[in-house]
Amino acid sequence: MQRLIVALLAALDAAIAAAVGLALVLAPFTLLWVLAFGLDADWGALWPVSATLWQLGHGVPLEVVLPDALLSSLAIPKEAARFALSVPPLALLLFTLLFAARSGRRAAVAGRWISGVTGGVVAFAILTAGVAVSGGSDVLRATPWVAVVVPVGVYTVGALAGAVGHAWTEGDDGPIDRLRDLIDGWGEWAAVPGETVRGAAVVTVAMAGASAVGIAAMTVLRGGEVVALFEAAHVDALGAVMLTLAHLAYLPTLVVWAASWLAGPGFALGSGTSVSPAGTELGVVPGIPILGLVPENSSIWMLVSVLVPIACGAVAGWMVRSRLVWEDTARGYGPRAAIAAGIAASSSGIAALAALLASGSIGPGRLAEAGPAVGPFALAIGVEVLIGAGILLLAPRHRDELAEERTDRWNEEMAGLTAPID
Template sequence: MRTPGEPSTDVSLTVARADEAAPTRPRPRWTYLPWPVAALVWTLAAAAAIWVISAALPVAAWIAAARTPALAVVDASGQIWLATHGAPAQLGGVSVGLTPLGITLLAAAACGAAARHAADQMVLPADAGPRARWRAAAGIVGISVAAYTVAAVIAAPIVGTSEQAVPAVMGAFLVSALGAVPGAILGLDLDPWQAAPAWLARLPRALGAGAGTLAAGSVLALLVALVSHGAQIQQLQDSLGVDGVGVAVLVAVQLAYAPTAVLWAGSFVLGAGVTLGPDGLVAPGQVTIGTLPAIPVFGAVPTTSGPQDWAWLAVGVVAGLTAGAVMVRRTRPTLLEAAWRGALAGFVAGAVWALASWFATGDLGSRALAGLGPRFPELWWLSTVPLAVAGACGGLAVLGWRRTRAARERDQQAG
């Protein structure tokens, strides 16, 4: 018995049944929904948000020009939505086949956020193995991609022709998959490289380093062109005679194509150059200007070439060196392994950049404005072979530095 005032020493135990597995993580902080419902609802919300973004530019133009029929605004909104998903659009009587990659990336990000939120709603048992977790991720991706694609199947024939509907539906499938796959993987804390060898698991990081270096160099080249041709850009904008709302629309349009412009600059710094119609080409050491669209950003296109253009080729070399160095870092390869692993990292980084650049090609009209964008097939080999060679040098440099440092440490210990 316990005397009055004596502290209690009673212990309360709660035993769970053997068949009741504890969840791996607590319930989500957001309002709980069954994960299939969350994947469906939030993906449809993402599709609706992209439609609203597509309608923003025509609505702003309609506000600026009161005589524009409301039906034309609805039609333009649908055409921008089609262009976002890779279908050629008809805007103001002009065929536009150049994808606004800025809006496309927003669509992929929205699908990724929807898939990650659905993953947050999923509570797996503690004994769930990797296979069960991957099946769960596949279920989220399947519902998200199906919801977005079905929305495109319904909307595309309504806002466009049958010729536009097919590429738009295919593009919607790719865009939703591009966002949903990483969203589900991140939401369920999965590691796609868990079973891969340690050296191969470093490939995504090396790819990111190489592609990131290319992106940084491309942005720098684009900024230099914009600043050095600021007067031409301002003159072209003034010649359009637009008011405040019109200027805002122009800025929004150019921001929608900002990733496209970066990929164009990347093709320039890699040496392949950019085609500006059948008769136009801008590349290091070669500038031929044909007909350009009346868009202010095209005022940044150089009219002459100079020896300083060749200095931009260093961007690709640095990107390959960076990818190779990151690939070999924190591993213990032999001399041959350091070379080919570094070359692999540089090659993959360049190939991914070239693949992304392929989606930055298209038309802004017919004839003189057809076939704009990075020059292929030159970009395929100029983005892979030089970066692979530089990647091999980067891997060997890291290995050589590591061996030199180890030899110096041994000499210090011996002394």
């Protein structure tokens, strides 16, 4: 397919991704404007608020500046009139990331992934710049260049991941194939890069799943506290719907917090606070319903939760080990140790990035510190995953394992030879 056509289709994908993301923010706020404000609504404020919150959803930190009239009517102290809001609802970021990965993969299938990724990123950058220029707000303020660079960075990472992932697996008759040819010359070490990425992906998915299960369990155990906070908010049906939608948008952010809790370091809900398996020290918690899931106390026995990241590393090690035996490669301890270390280092890097995105400020004063600490979370994940993956990858291969894998491979080859031809 011609490069221009691929680039134009990728640009269309980028436009759809931006439009759908903005619509996800605009739709509930439009409903709020209609039902809450009616004919007296200030429709000129709808787009700036929605655009700025879309930027927040992609990791752009905001500065909240409350007007004097609001400070007087709500008796808010002047020192709380200006604060940072930098913990984003990661649902929007994940949507853009996955949509970009799909677009990048489609460009790779067409055989022109470089043109496709370039076209998509350029189109998304133009649209993001348009949002930044037209969506300025006096109450919610974003640094202009950050409001462009960060969302574009998210889209670029997704598009490259989708394109390079497909090109690595299926080939691209271009730079990825040349890189693979170079790596194939490493002998037994040739399996290290690919299996490292595969293992890190397994760890990421497994940790996200385990963290989501943990949140579901806390919802069952502490659902009453969440309901009580909803009732204490004294909101009507529309307000309850808006709160619920906000909670859903922040669900991936809470998954990162839960992962940090399972790994051991935990997270903060204000300066000087800590929520971890080893102990919980909380001050006054904001009356946000979903924060009712936060445990009020901990026990040293809860440190058994660190077995979860170790188990995730073990699952990744087992899956990679099975592939290595199947392909009869990386027989020495050196390549397998390198794969285990690579999985741990990659998982640690992903954890650091997730913690960086899911932490920051959620309000004035002591609420300027919330979420997991980047360094401790990344270090804990790296060490725990290394233990789990290392145990499975460095265990000696036994004869029964080799014989079973070779028998399975022989059966698959025979099935392919005897399969009927249409």
